[in-house]
Amino acid sequence: MPLKIATWNINSVRLRIDLVAKFIKSARPDVLCLQETKCPDDAFPLKRFKRLGYEHVALNGQKGYHGVAIVSRVPFERSSAENFCGKTDCRHISVVLGERAGLREEITLHDFYVPAGGDEPDPEVNPKFQHKLDFLDEMRAHAGLRPADKARAILVGDLNVAPLEHDVWSHKQMLKVVSHTPIECEKLDRARDSGRWIDMMRVLTPEPAKLYTWWSYRAADWRAADRGRRLDHVWTSGALAGQVSKITVAKDYRGAERPSDHVPVMATLEV
């Protein structure tokens, strides 16, 4: 059976709830992972999601900043939220899909929002960049992010790093720009390799094809300039990799009225 899992940095779920509804109705994901919900759990628009058919929700939100959520048409077995870098800043949540979702074998799903890291790419003077590097190191070292050989797992979200040359509009001009500096790209690679995760977006769309999921709000004409970055990712364990039939980047949503600066990415799994 096909299982569709989408990820989207929504940059305020309450402000953009109508846009989320439009995406849900059109793309029909089974599970939607959100980042930057900017919404305390008691203010999350549960009723709206319920009306749309997404009755199962796992939340890790707070007032004003960051926040992640997983909303689903199929029930979870369990969920958990973890803290990184000794902070309670709501950057991770995970669920397990299993029997109740009609699966014979469980799938663990992680939803991440890695710190953006500020503007200055020097950890000595910019604590936000240091935090980002520490966060990536902690992901690498995390035992819970190393799926066993046969385990089916998927990790999605806004990882705030565009690691490959063709994940940015200009590799050369981006080398000193936070999101594409060598040190953070290397740390992201190590986090991925340490868990033996596979970068499924690049399996299905290999370089040198350009692949972006984010376009700055600051561009006068984001579409014409097309100075995008691939900040959002879909990683799977080896056991799940062969079952990903398709990943789509819904670029049109960047052109919506009052858009997020990120667009939805949706993976279809044959499970």
Added chain:
DNA sequence: ATGGTCGGCAACCGA
């Protein structure tokens, strides 16, 4: 080389 725009929430912080 520089500054450009958002959202939350009520002055700036974070992105």
